[in-house]
Amino acid sequence: MLTIVEKVLLLQNIELFSLVTSEQLSFLAAIAGEIEVAPSHILYRENDVPDGLYVVISGAVAMRRGDHQIDRVGPNGSFGVWALFDDEPRLTTAETLEPSRLLFVQRDEFYEVLSDHVDIVSGLFKQLVGRLRRLATVAETTP
Numbered sequence: 001m002l003t004i005v006e007k008v009l010l011l012q013n014i015e016l017f018s019l020v021t022s023e024q025l026s027f028l029a030a031i032a033g034e035i036e037v038a039p040s041h042i043l044y045r046e047n048d049v050p051d052g053l054y055v056v057i058s059g060a061v062a063m064r065r066g067d068h069q070i071d072r073v074g075p076n077g078s079f080g081v082w083a084l085f086d087d088e089p090r091l092t093t094a095e096t097l098e099p100s101r102l103l104f105v106q107r108d109e110f111y112e113v114l115s116d117h118v119d120i121v122s123g124l125f126k127q128l129v130g131r132l133r134r135l136a137t138v139a140e141t142t143p
Contacts, residue, residue, distance in 0.1 A: 002057070002103070004029045010055050010103055014078045015131075020123035027117050031109040035102050043094040043102075050083030050090055052106040059100025064093040072097070084110050 002010075007029035011017050017025060034057070037043070043054065046065065054061070055078045063071035063079060070092065073079050079094060084107055114120055 002034060007032050007103060010057065010076065013076045014053075014055065014081060016081050016084075016124065016127055019127045019130075020120055024117060024120045024123065027113050027120070028105060028110065031113055032103045032105050035104055037096050037100050037102065039096055039098050039100075041096045041100075043096070044080075044090050045093045046091065047089040050080065050086060050088070050107065052104055052110070053078060053080045053084055054094070055103040055105075057101040057103055059102075060097040061100060061102075062095050062097050064095065065091065083107060 004026055008022050008025045011025045011028055011032070012022070017028075020028075032055075037059075043061065044051070056073050056075050058075055061073045061079065062069050063073060071079075079092075080090075083090070084105070
């Protein structure tokens, strides 16, 4: 079982949380649950309703679209980040490739933490706006 500090360190690896302080992340770490799953376990399927964010503690997860593996997520990697904000169905299927331990932040609990600790929102917005600015710059410079 991970401590709150260990969970904070994992969450700090996620770009979305890069401008959120360690103290603020500790509130999210407190709601993050650990799950252990066997190989070939489907965490969610393409077109499922989004329910939260996953971080790989150990093991590996394949991200598939249709019959094609489009990504492999290993330790310290995350997936499902946009499920925290978007109601649209999942774009991929997530399946474990080996025995895996995952951290899971459930979407409804995430919103409860944000409502109790609105200062976290500032870091999230700054990061999201920064990402949009970078995308806009790339779009402007691409012929």
